[in-house]
Amino acid sequence: MKNAAHSFLAARSGIALLAAVLSAVAVPGATQASVAQAANGGYQGLFDVKARKDFLAQNPSSDARKACLAVDADAKWLNIEVIKGLTTTQGYGTDRSGNQYAWAVMVLSGRALAGDKRAEEMLTAFLLKWADAGAFSETEKIHDAYYALKRLMLPTVVAYSIIRDGLGDQEKQRLIAWIDPLVRRTDQIFEGSVDYNNHRYLADSVLMAWGSLTGDQELYQKGLDRFGIILNDARADGSLPLETRRGARALWYMRQSLTSMTVMAEIAAGGQDALFEATAAVDGRKKSMWTVLSYWMNGMTNPILVKAYSAENYIPGPEQDFMKPDFGFLENRGNGRHYLAFLEAVAAHEPPNFIQRRAGALLEREGANERPLIDEFAGGNATCFWRQG
Template identity: 80%
Template sequence: MKKVAPTFMAVRHGLAILALFLASGAILPLDTLAAGSQPMDSGYQGLFDVAARKAFLAQKSSSDARTACLAVDADAKWMDIDVIKGLTTTEGYGTDRSGNQYAFAVMVLSGRALAGDKRAEDMLKRFLLKWADAGAFSETEKVHDAYYALKRLMLPTVVAFSIIRDGLSDEDKQKLVAWIDPLVRRTDQIFEGSVDYNNHRYLADSVLMAWGSLTGDRALYQKGIDRFRIILDDARADGSLPLETRRGARALWYMRQSLTSMTVMAEVANGAGDNLFDSTAAADGSKKSMWTVLSYWMNGMTNPILVNAYSAENYIPGPEQDFLKPDFGFLENRGNGRHYLAFLEAIAVREPENFPGRRASALLEREGANERPLIDEFAGGNATCFWRQG
C-alpha cells in the first residue's frame, strides 16, 4: 500500500496556454486550472446557477424536476426543532447525527424554495435566521468525527443560502454570512491523521469550494481545485483510491462518498468555467480523470473481486467485518429520506455523454429512479431538484 500524502505541482502554464486549451476544447490539465481561469467577479455561483435553475423550473411547471422539488412537504414543526449549540464526538463507529433533522429541513425547504414555493422560502429564511441568532454549531467539539458531522451540515446550509440570498434584506444576509462563514472555515481544520487526506477532507474542500465560489473568495475556491488534483494524483491507475478501498466491506461505500464530493467540486468549478469533470492528473504523466475513478467504482459493483485485493486490509471496515461481503447499502434509500446515489443526478445530465457517464445514468435509472427525489447532504440537498432535466 503506497503512502498517500498531499501533493501539489507548481503552476507551469501561463494564461496564453490556458487560452489555447480553452479555444481548442481540449482536456485541461489541473495544473493549468490551479492558476485560476476566471476573475473573482465572473462566473461564481456556488453549487449551481440558482437564477437559471429557478427559471427552468418555472418554465417546466409539470416536469419531473419540479415535481421532485415539491415532493416532500414542509413541516411547520421544523421551526420548533431545538437548536444544537455544538456537535460532539461519538462512541465507537459513526458520527454525531443530532443535526439530521436540521439538515433534512434545510434540504427540503431549499428544494421547495427553488421551485417557487414562497411559503417554504419564507420558512427557510426564518429557520436559518433562528439558528444563526442562536449561534448554532458554534460549540462543536474540535475532534475529527464532530467536524465531519459539521461538514455534512454546512454543505446543504451553503446551498440553501445561495437559493434565498437574493431575497434577503442586507441585514439578514449579513447575519447569515456572519454565522455561516466561520463555521465553513472551521472545516479546514487539520487533525494530523488519515482524515486529512481521505473522504473527510474531500467533503471539507467541497464545502470550502462551494462557499468560496458563492462569496467570491478565490482562496477557498482554490482549495477544491487543488484537492481534486490531489485525488487524481493519489488514485491508482485503475481509478481506485487507496485510503477508501482499504476499508473492507465498505470499500465501495467510501469510494462512492469520495465521488460525491468530487462531483460537487466539479459542479462548482463548472460555474466558474473550469472543467474538472474531464481534467486529468499530470504529476505522473497519466491520464487519470474523474471518469477513471467513477469507472472503477462501477466495475467494483459488477465484479467485487477487483476490490478484494485492496479491501482485504480491512481498515475500520464498519459494521461488517468480512471484507468479502461488500456493503451495497448505498444503492438503497437510507430510510431517513436520504439516498447516497443522489450525486449521479448531476453526472447523468452531463453533455456530451461518454461511456462512464452512460453507465452511471443507467445505474441511476436502475437503482434510484423509483426512489426520487434523491436527497443527500453530501450532494448539497435535493439533487433531483437541482439537476434533473426531464
C-alpha cells in the same frame, strides 16, 4: 489562456493560481478572467440558481419540479431545538443530532428553488433563527464532530445560495456572520488520515462552495487543489487507496469520495474550470474522474477487483468480513436520504460519455423509483437541482 493548466498544489504554498503544473494535473478552461471573476463577486455556488429557477418555472410539469415539491414542508421544523455544538460519538459513526436540521434545510431549499414562496419564507426564518442562536458554534474540536459539521454546512451553503437574492442586506449579513466561520472551521487539520481521505474531500467541497458563492478565491482554490490531489493519488485503475482499504465498505467510501468530486466539479463549472475533464498521468496513462467512477461501477459488478485492496480491512465499519461488500449505498437509507444522489449531476453533464451513460443506467435501475434523491453530501435535493426532464 485557453486550456491552461492549474497547479493544484499551488494554494498550499501561496503560489499564484495559474502557476506551472506541479503534479501533472491538467484542467482545461482555466483563465485569468475566471480568477478575476471569483475575486470580484463569486461564481454560482453549487449551481446557477437563477438559471435553475427559470428552468423549473418554464417547465412546471417536469419531473424535476415535481421532485422539488415531492416532500411536504412541516411548520414544526421552525420549533426544532437549536443545537449549539456537535460532539464525538462512541464507536463507529458520527453525531447525527443535526439530522432534523439538515432535512428541513434540504426540503425547504428544494421547494424554494421551485418557487414555493411559503417554503422560502420558512427557510429564511429557520436559518436566521439558527444563525442568531449561534448554532453549531460550540462543536467539539475533534475530527468525528467536525465530520458531522461538514455534512451540515454543505446543504446550508446551498440553501443560502437559493434564498440570497430575496434577502435584505441585514439578513444577508446575519447569515454570513454565522456561516462563514463555521465553513472555515472545516479546514481544520487533525494530523491523521482524515486530512487526506473522504473527510478532507467533503471539507474542501464545502470550502469551495462557499468560496465560489462569496468570491473568496482562496477557498474556491482549495476545491481545485483537492480534486487534483485525488486524481494524483488514484491508482491507474481508478481506485483510491485510502478508501479501498476499508474492507466491506471499500466501495461505500469510494462512492462518498465520488460525491465530493462531483460537487467540486459542478462548482468549478460555474468558474469555467473543467474539472470533469481534468486529468493526471501515471506511467503514460491518463486518469480522470471518469476513471474513478468507472472503477467504482466495475467493483460493483465484479467485486474481485476490490478485494485485493479491501483485504487490508482498515476501519471497515459494521461488517468485519471484507469478503462481504456493503452495497447499502444503493438503497434509500430510511431517513429520506439516498447515497446515489450525486449521480443526478453526473447523468446531466454534457456531453455524455460511455461511463456517464453507464452511471445513468445505474441511476435509473437503482434510484428511479426512490426519487427525489436527497443527500447532505450532494448539497440537498439533487434530483431537483440537476434532473433535466
